[in-house]
Amino acid sequence: MSDYIVNEIEKRWQRLWKENKVFHAVKDSAKEKYYLLVMFPYPSGKLHMGHVRNYSIGDVFARFNRMQGKNVIHPIGWDSFGLPAENAAIKHNIHPKKWTKENIAHMGEQLKMLGISYDWDREIATCDPEYYKWNQWFFIRMYKKGLVFRKSANVNWCPSCKTVLANEQVNQGKCWRCDSTVEQKELIQWFIKITDYADELLDGHEELAGWPEQVLSMQKNWIGKSYGAEMDFKIDFDKKIKESDDGIIVIKSPYGSTKATLEILPPKTLKIFTTRPDTVFGVTFMVVSPEHQILKEFKEKIKNWREVEEYITKSASKSNIERASNKEKTGVKLEGVYAVNPATGKNIPIFTADYVLTGYGTGAIMAVPAHDQRDWDFAKKYGIEITEVIKGENSDIEKSAFEEEGVIVNSGQFNGIKSTDAIDKISLWVEEKGYGKRTTNFKLREWLISRQRYWGTPIPMIHCPKCGIVPVDEKDLPVTLPENIKFTDDGKSPLQGCEEFVNTKCPKCAGPAKRETDTMDTFVDSSWYYARYTDPKNDKKPFESDITNYWLPVDQYVGGIEHACMHLIYSRFWHKIMRDLGLVNTNEPFKNLLTQGMVTLGGSAMSKSKGNIVSPDEIIEKYGADTARLFILFAAPPEKQLDWSDDGLEGCWRFINRVWRLQELVKTKSEIPATQEAKEALSRSMHLCIKKVTEDIGKEHQFNTAISSVMELVNAMYVYKHHGNDEGLSLKVYETIVLLLAPFTPHLCEEIWSLLGKKEFVSAAKWPQYEEKYIKQDTVEVPVQVNGKLRGKIFVNVSSNEQEIKDCVINDEKIKPVLEGRQIVKFIYVQNKIINIVVK
């Protein structure tokens, strides 16, 4: 028979799928829908193995469910705004649009070569005005709802990308994209109030049973809800006598200036957040972050202001990473100012130190050195009093062997209570006394969305000298990116220099006004693309809710773990916004999530700089897409890291040819009839295999074992030599093999399917069903253990009872000698599974 000519066959089926619109999805309320989504690629230029893995996994789900008779939507598109396009523009003098579109064209071709069952009619690119128009529309809707605001903020600034980064985009103080050290810079920026949804984003996890525990825990950590209390500590000053210029002592009072009264000021407080209100009696000092406003406010009262100011300046120049990596704590005591511990009434010193973060809680802490490592370190260094308020078994505060749980001591009426109970009791007392109130705190910060870049969605706002900030009229959307722009390396947004873009009219008063030149974070684009896919060409609305609600939520989302805390939080948030705007009727966008592992070579990530890249093009050219897909799905379970192996790939290529050659076996007629026994065994193997593959894909998502079991069935067919005279059984098994493999190696399967005379596409064929009756056996082989050690095996009739089996076993020729001279203490028989004889 002829060889399997991979490239020709694959190209032909790709063409036929397209011509026949085999993967085109249409809303059909009568049919059960299935939405399979893969994370859309950034058009960087070339497809890499990570993409191949992502899309191969996705395609198995899509094809499997399609063959199960579901109405499958399987879209693809391009996350096509972003920095690399601009960098390319500067470096190679090519317009970002041109660069992006060329990459999309090339990568689209590569994707098509993989034979993924996409509905290409739904292709979208986020850099198209038809798409980003709706980013702007959402932005304005959110602005009107009060969810968008502007504020001056210390922002993360990447000096290399020359743009602001969201907190989520800073890793270890470095830019997530280019790894430069991130600086702090004060700028007026646009924010979205994601924190309004912090609680719901957390509680929403209840609905996400189909998400990996790891991702949920990462998000939980990221949102960082903690329970505790806010407390106000009174601040007081040294009674201070002010000297006037002429050296005469001037004393101010509410009763007028005389030359003899003391200065009296209204009471001031310092607000802190703590998760351990039970330790309030142990507070012996307070610390505020160097950015805390109280410092500037009390400038006059702080005797050592110059020293404090120096410390503030020094901290400001340090990057976050420096601050965090410096384990040796530094700080300055504020002379002349002190706080009062509300519980003990004692005066306690206030420090400023950069181990207290400005962005979390209130930027100030009550320090309990006896029960917090950081506070202990600081107290030891600066010789501050340490008061133990929780006594545990190994308490030794001198050695910093402190307890977090134990019995309350040194705390007045609370002494003797367990610290775990004291949290509630002392909080309650704090509330009653009016020192503070119980509250919660989040690590999640507002989403900073403005970027000083060109290649992104323009923020649709207008600055009018008369009316202030005014949103663009919805009917004037989209605000399109001007194409005639200059790229410079000076760090300014190229939009700022574009007169024709900047100068406009105020939508309110029609006077001259200027456009906002910031663009949106590209995570906005990817926050709702899954909804746009359901109605991608709509030019009246982002999408038609009727259609979108049919398809949503996404039944299975497949993508990399690296998006656990950025994209996957933003899009959950966006979905809730869309729900609150009445556009969708679900709470969560993605029902099930599969996070695929990395593809590595020699154990480390493939990267250009390491030069250890395996190019999908070469592999496809040599072995075909089916082989590449099969290997990538077979070599490891989808969630695990996968190390590329040329030898393993070769093995998959051999398997594909082995399946191909089965055609010959099936065709060859034999004179010798197949034995009944052999036929039953083969038939049983087939039904077992259908069961296994169906469960492995549908329930377990274990594609590697699904493929193994088909390999076993193929092996069984090779062993089953009585092909021919068996009333078509081997043909039936072969057809089953082809159907079961279709989600993995679709081109091969289409080709064989048509050569077997089928008129339909295997891609649209019905998934095989197994029948229990063919799996059931009359006799089974059961292992026999003596004292837990395997000593033999016997065949038993499935219906025989324990006594019959016992008689049979103890007389078995292999077991009998082992039992010789010993007493049977216990005989355990687990039906059709195992026999264990306990002897003495």
Next chain:
RNA sequence: GGGUGGAUGGCGGAACUGGCAGACGCACAGGACUUAAAAUCCUGAGGCUCGCAAGAGCCGUGAGGGUUCGAUUCCCUCUCUACCCACCA
């Protein structure tokens, strides 16, 4: 420091709900086919000891303990490792 996983042959990886550890594949060895090689088909194989051999015995899922007739699986302690977060009060 906090969180979440993981550790099984030479390698990638299997093993239902506590029931024959090592499926399937790679690499390896032997055989058939061939003038020869490749390809293909068939067979073998966790380790150690004994045996010419068929085979027999012991050990074996990171380490130590526990529960159980029986543990890769459950519990405790520890080691190593990957990823995420991290002076988060």
